[in-house]
Amino acid sequence: MSTVCSLVNVSRRYGRHWALNSINITLDASEIIGLVGPNGAGKTSLLRIMAGLLQPTNGDVRRQGGEPGCARYFAGERALPPHVSANTWLRLWAGRRRDDLGRRRIAALSRGMRQQLGLEATLSTSPIHRGSSLVLLDEPWEGLDPDATRWLSAQLIEARAQGASVMVSSHRIHDLAGVCDRCVFLKRGLVVEEVRMSHSVAAGIDRSAMLFEAFDRLTGADQGAEQ
Amino acid sequence: MTPPGPLRVFATILRPSPGLIAAYAAILAWAGYLGMQSPGELRAVYVVLLLCQSFSAATGFSIRARRGHFDPVLVPPASRVAVGAAHALVSMAIGVVTWLLVAAIETTATHGQVPLGLTLPSVAALLYMSAVAWAAALPFPRYSSGVVWLVVAIALAGAGKLLALRQAYAAAAAEPAGDLWSATGAALVFPPLMVTEPSAPTAISALLVLSAAIVVAGIGVLAVDLFDFPLVDPS
Numbered sequence: 001m002s003t004v005c006s007l008v009n010v011s012r013r014y015g016r017h018w019a020l021n022s023i024n025i026t027l028d029a030s031e032i033i034g035l036v037g038p039n040g041a042g043k044t045s046l047l048r049i050m051a052g053l054l055q056p057t058n059g060d061v062r063r064q065g066g067e068p069g070c071a072r073y074f075a076g077e078r079a080l081p082p083h084v085s086a087n088t089w090l091r092l093w094a095g096r097r098r099d100d101l102g103r104r105r106i107a108a109l110s111r112g113m114r115q116q117l118g119l120e121a122t123l124s125t126s127p128i129h130r131g132s133s134l135v136l137l138d139e140p141w142e143g144l145d146p147d148a149t150r151w152l153s154a155q156l157i158e159a160r161a162q163g164a165s166v167m168v169s170s171h172r173i174h175d176l177a178g179v180c181d182r183c184v185f186l187k188r189g190l191v192v193e194e195v196r197m198s199h200s201v202a203a204g205i206d207r208s209a210m211l212f213e214a215f216d217r218l219t220g221a222d223q224g225a226e227q
Numbered sequence: 228m229t230p231p232g233p234l235r236v237f238a239t240i241l242r243p244s245p246g247l248i249a250a251y252a253a254i255l256a257w258a259g260y261l262g263m264q265s266p267g268e269l270r271a272v273y274v275v276l277l278l279c280q281s282f283s284a285a286t287g288f289s290i291r292a293r294r295g296h297f298d299p300v301l302v303p304p305a306s307r308v309a310v311g312a313a314h315a316l317v318s319m320a321i322g323v324v325t326w327l328l329v330a331a332i333e334t335t336a337t338h339g340q341v342p343l344g345l346t347l348p349s350v351a352a353l354l355y356m357s358a359v360a361w362a363a364a365l366p367f368p369r370y371s372s373g374v375v376w377l378v379v380a381i382a383l384a385g386a387g388k389l390l391a392l393r394q395a396y397a398a399a400a401a402e403p404a405g406d407l408w409s410a411t412g413a414a415l416v417f418p419p420l421m422v423t424e425p426s427a428p429t430a431i432s433a434l435l436v437l438s439a440a441i442v443v444a445g446i447g448v449l450a451v452d453l454f455d456f457p458l459v460d461p462s
Contacts, residue, residue: 052303055455071302079295081240092239093299095228122299124228 002029003064004134004165005050010059011189012045019045021189022059027134027165032156034176035169036215037186043169046186047073047136050167063134073136074122077114077143082107086117094124111143116151123155133164141172153179173215177207185218192218233300233313240296241286241317250279251325258329262336269333273344273422276329277356280322282373284357285364288314288451311451315444319357326353343422351433352414352421355440362447380417389417396420399432411435 005027012020020042027033027050035043048054049061051073080089086101086109106114119140135156141149156179159166170176176183177197185193195214197207243251258272291297300310330344343349363372383389392413399410411432414421421433 051298053298053301053455073298073302075295075298079298081291081296084239084242088239092231092235093228 003027004029005064006062007046007050008060008062010046010049010056010061012042012049012054013057019189020049020056023189023191025184025191027167029163029165030160031181032160032166032168032179034180034183034211035167035186036171036173036176036183036211036218037169038219040188041186042189043186044075044138047138047167047169048075050134051136071134071136072122073138074118074140075138076140077111077118080106080114080118086113090117090121093121096124112145112148115140115143116148119152119155123159133159135159135164135166137166137168139170140168141170141175149175173211174208177211183211183214185214187218230299233305233310234317236297236300237313237317238320240291241314243283243321247279247283247321251283251321254279254325255328255332258332262332266333266336269329269336270343270422272329273326273349274419276322276326277352277419277422278373278377280319280326280353280357281360281376282370283322284319284360285367285370285372286314286318286361287367287369287371288365289454290366290368292454307452307454308448311448314451315358315361315447318361322357323353347430348414348421348433348436351436351440352418355415355436355443356418358440358444358447362443362450365447365450383417392417393420393424396424399429407432407435415439 003026007023007025010020010023011018023042023046025033025046035046037043045054049056051071052061053073082105084106086104086106087097089106090101091097101109101113101117106117109117119137122137123135140152144152153175156166156168160179160181168176168180180197182194182196184191185195193214195210197210199205199210254272254276257275258269261268261272288297292301297310300313301307326344330342333342333344334340344353360372360376363375364370380389383392395406395409396413399406407429410429414432414436418436421436
């Protein structure tokens with residue numbers, strides 16, 4: 001399996017605060033990786049560094065062939081320009097329009113509709129037919145209704161089938177468990193655990209349960225320390 | 228689908244507000260009226276256009292970038308230099324297009340004479356004003372450099388410095404060996420002088436202002452190239 005992107009000892013500091021600390025992660029083609037962690041764990045910073053929007057303070061981001069390319073990144077519905085018409089945005093990125101959106105501006109849509117609009121735009125422009133493509137989604141399931149949730153999961157699985165490497169940060173463990181090949185757990189800027197979903201099959205454990213257990217270990221350590 | 232280029236994306240995101248479009252439409256109507264009644268007074272239209280351009284070219288960059296609005300064009304392999312240049316071009320476009328339309332009105336009204344708007348000093352003034360307004364607003368909200376420029380102009384006028392600048396500029400025009408640097412300095416501080424003063428000091432002075440416009444725009448593009456984009460919550 002070819003490596004699409006690898007992070008080598010990546011750290012990022014904001015002022016005196018280290019948001020990420022010596023992160024080492026490798027993303028392969030045809031793989032969906034979940035990124036899980038409590039708020040402030042460094043998930044968004046990590047995705048933005050991989051997308052090339054943030055420079056790491058230390059370390060390297062290595063892309064296939066040594067060149068950045070073909071990354072698609074969606075930071076969530078708040079990153080959409082609110083004053084632009086929803087159909088204009090969709091036509092711009094996906095080359096189509098949706099009748100149900102009418103002439104409404106993005107700001108006039110519900111949160112879930114904005115989220116789906118942003119995801120449609122991002123995934124439509126993903127060059128997922130190329131094995132080198134990288135799709136980075138920050139909290140993509142937030143605000144989506146069950147139909148849209150299923151649609152997104154199907155899109156991610158399709159992207160993987162076409163060779164894309166997908167990294168998804170989310171607090172929605174059930175949704176992640178449905179699509180991920182492995183999950184990376186972040187806490188205070190450190191990778192504290194990596195769970196391969198294939199192990200759940202081998203152990204006969206439910207995928208969601210395995211991720212919840214790992215998350216409990218992640219947060220339980222904190223609670224133990226507080227006690 | 229192939230992702231659209233930065234020019235197309237910025238043309239969508241940075242579309243001028245209805246208020247600004249109305250202002251430019253009013254300026255065009257005024258230019259049309261003056262073109263029919265007294266073409267010699269079109270000079271005032273260009274000065275107002277410069278003021279409008281100081282607002283419209285100030286589209287701002289970093290605040291929207293930190294909110295993630297520009298993420299789709301900033302993600303590699305897009306060249307940041309191309310992104311910065313596209314942002315500058317789109318920001319300046321409406322003012323430049325209106326300027327050209329006013330110049331066309333003037334040409335028609337004066338039966339084919341070279342319009343004031345297309346003389347070297349006027350073009351230098353427009354491009355310099357556009358570049359400074361765009362670059363200075365990069366870290367700030369929309370229209371910020373227009374507001375600052377207006378305040379500076381009022382302060383200069385209030386302190387009587389505007390007259391001194393005008394005299395410095397006009398003196399250079401009056402004498403063959405006039406002080407080139409004083410004239411250029413005055414034009415850099417208050418670019419409308421290059422439009423309001425009928426005689427330009429020298430072509431060199433206008434070329435220096437034009438060079439300053441290119442340098443300022445270059446610094447702005449470089450700033451976009453080096454900018455870091457941590458996400459901020461817009462709420």
